[in-house]
Structures are given as structure tokens and as C-alpha cells.
Amino acid sequence: MSIAQQTLTNLVHYNLWTDVTVHDVQESAESTPYRFALLSGLPPSKLDQSDKEGLREWVIARLLEDRHSSMSEIEQFFRAIESLAPRPKRVTLALVNDDATVTYYFVHDGAIKPRQN
């Protein structure tokens, strides 16, 4: 199963998201090939208290094993979304492990006020 498919199944049937779709991302010719897949969907409840109700969440699925990472790759996440929709304030990074665990992290576009735990 591809990482996009694994993440989709996990979001829909484990985290109970709705209307999850996998997006085809156009890679520009000069940039390095993408190591991630792009998805979007609606979480069952707000992911952060300051979110607007019914906000569509962007998810970047990526293989955990693939240790390489860089600032330019994080920029690629946002570029890929920008080609489809306005640039979001944050994306959710889904790291897929080889035991089918998917761990989720927020990646913000710049510094934000830390949230109260």
C-alpha cells in the first residue's frame, strides 16, 4: 500500500475523519522530486481551539524511515498546497512507520504563539 493510501485509511477509519481525498501534486521540473503525498480532509472536531469550525485540514504523508529532511522540503509542502488552494497557516505532517503506526505533527508556516497544554 502506498503511503497516501495508508494515511487515508488511518485518517478515515482510525481517526474518523470525513471527506478525505488524495491530491495529485504537480512537481515543477527544476525542483527535487517530492518525497511526500498530499491529502486533505475534515477532522471530526477542531484540531486546535483557535481553529475555525469546519476547517479543511491539509495533510502531508511521509515515510518515517526516510531520514532526510530540510527546510526546503518543508517549503515544498506549502508550495504543493499553494498550487491547489491558498497557502494555509499550518499543515499536518503524517509520519508512516513500517509497523503501520502513523504519527501526526503540526508544521506551522512561521512562528506562532504556543498553545496551552
Next chain:
Amino acid sequence: MLKRRGKNFNQIYRNPLPVTLSVDKYGQIPPTSLANPVSWISLACRLLYIYSHLPPREELTKVISDEDGLTFSVADDQGSMRLWRQGFFGKGTLSRSEPSWKARVEQRLGLTNAENIASEDVTAVRRGERKAFKGLRQEAQKLEQLGRLRVLNEDEQARYKSLVDQMDAMRLGKETAESESALKDESVATDKGEPEDIGRKVQESLKISLVEEDDNFPVSELREEDRTLIDPETNTLRANLEALQLQKTEVFFLLFALDAVKVFKNDSSLLLQELFYACLGSSHSPDNKFLLDYVVYHHFRSLGYCARSGLKFGCDMILYKRGPPMLHAEYAVLVVRDGDCGWTDWPDFMALARVVGGVRKTLVLVFVECPTQEEFDEILLSELDRCALSRLFLRYKVTEVVYKRWSPSRTRD
């Protein structure tokens, strides 16, 4: 660190590995006494019987590798149950550990009357409580802010007071539950503060959610995604979307060390050698991450530990004394290539030790000494059967070091 008691664990999880012993199949050896020659005969007969038969073998569990060779999964329920119950191999793709998705979904959609409590439900209840607390806190904080700007009116003051009281009650409830469970078993430190009455709470919350579903959420208001799962004629689930997924180290251990599985890719079965190369990936060097992990995995499995992925604690593996249902993992293992000055540096150990200390586990650094590239290449060039692979793994050396933070001021007299 005991988790839950009063279950017949010894019966369900009788075999620590998916291996059938002669004793299981042919029964115990009859009692013998020196003074009774008849008992010698029956012993001799039994031994002759056992040695004249091949050792008992169960049918090999079928493991399917996907086309990219990224995942290994067991699709049939019987095989999944065998590998899970006998050694806790793999993880349900839609569960936290044991495959329980089908039972959970049936309960969520009200397709069954059975009352099972999955570990995921326990977590959900705890998270729900925390969320309710946060809601109260947010409202209270808003009132506090308002109070700094102007004097609160009577209604607001009363509301603020009741919020504070409710929050105090919630905090107090949590503390007493924790101290009660600590009192019940003083030697046991509660790992995640899981109170004993959590089972009752979960059952109550499940009942509530079921009642709500009947009254407020008729089937037509289910998620589109859920409706496609249910077969309307029989009112049951169409298919089990979950499979037991094995890590590379697990599947290789099951084939190489135990010979308990058969691995298929595109309908043809993989030889041990082919699986080895599939796990190894493109980097054919002695310090390949899979090789280091496997050496350590095999080492701890041989010592009787149950080793599982340590992803959630930022380490390579966590070690259970018996298995996840009975005890919390006691050790967190980080695999370090001896002499490596890569990302595993002393500050990294420190950071990891704090994380691992926070969940009351002991950090074990496992240093692995690798063979040289020449030795490695020489073995890989020969025919890679089980013998050659054993020879390769014997060249690795494993040393464990327990890493503990010591704070002098706290241990001073």
C-alpha cells in the same frame, strides 16, 4: 508495572513464540520412578514415539509483501491471531497494538451487543475527560480576563466560582484515583495513572454513546464512510479493513529464526535470501540500519523479551517482560553503531533519557560492533543460506549500557 488483573492471560497467551513443542502435541512425559520398572517401559515407549516422529509443526502463516516491499501483512484472522497471541508480533493497521478495529467499529456503529473494552476506548475516555477540563478552563480564563478590565457582575462571579469548583473537583478526582491505585499495590508505580475503575468508566461512556446513537443518530446520519462499510441486508460489516502488519525485523525473525511464516510477493513465495535483500534495501554495508536493528531485535528476543517498535517514545525498540496486555514496557532501547558520531551524540542521549524517564522506562543504549566491509562482502558473495546468514550475524557484537540520570542533590543524605 502491572496493567490489568483478573484475566486469564496464562491461557490465552500460553506460548511465548509461535512454536509448537513436542510436549504440547504428545503430552507430558509420564512420571517415572527408579523402583518401578513398568514406568521405565512406558517412558521408553513415549520417548521412542516422540523421537520416531518429526517434530510437530504448525501450518506456516502466510505473510504478504506489497509490491514496493514496504509492508508485510497477515490478512487471515487465524494467522494474525497466532502471531499476536504467540509472541506479540505485528500490529493491527487500524489499532494501537492488537487488531481490534472490527470489534471497535461494530460497537461504535451499534451492530453488536457485546461489551468489549479495547485499549483505544480507555484512551478515548481519558482524552474526553481532559477535553472537558480544558473547556472549563478556557471559560474560566475568559472570565478572569474580563475581571481585570471591569468588575464582574453577580451572575459572572457565580459562574466563575462554579467553574473553579468543577475544575478542582476534577483535579481531586484524578488525584484520589491515582493514589488509590498506588495504595493497592505499593510496589507498582502506575505508569500512566490508569485508575482501577477505568473499566467501569469506559463501559458507562460506551453505553452513553450507544444510547445517543439510537436516539439522535439514525443510520441515515452516519458518516458516508461508515455507511459504505455496512451491508444493509445483514446489518453487519462488509469486510475487515484491518490486517496485522509486521515490521521488517519481525518478519525476518519469523522466517530466519523460527521458520514460522511463508512470505509471498506477487503470488510467489520469497526465499530467505530474497527476503534478506528486500529488507536490506539499497545500502549493502555492514552498518545498514536493518542489520543493526535486527541484530539487537534477535538478541533481546533470544533473551525472552518481547521487543516492539519504540516509535512513540523516540527510540528504536521497547522491551516488554511478557507482552503488551500484561505489563507496561520496562526498557527503551536505542541502537547505536559503535563509534558512530552521527545523530546519536551525548546531547541526543540526554534528550531521549528525559523523554523515556517521563514515561517511567529505563533507557538502554545498545552499542553494536559491525564486521568490516571486506568480511561482510565475502559472506554476501557466498551462497546466502541460513548458515551463511548465521555466520554474518555472529560477526556482530552487542553491548548494553543502561543510561540513567543521576541528580546528586536528590540522593544526598
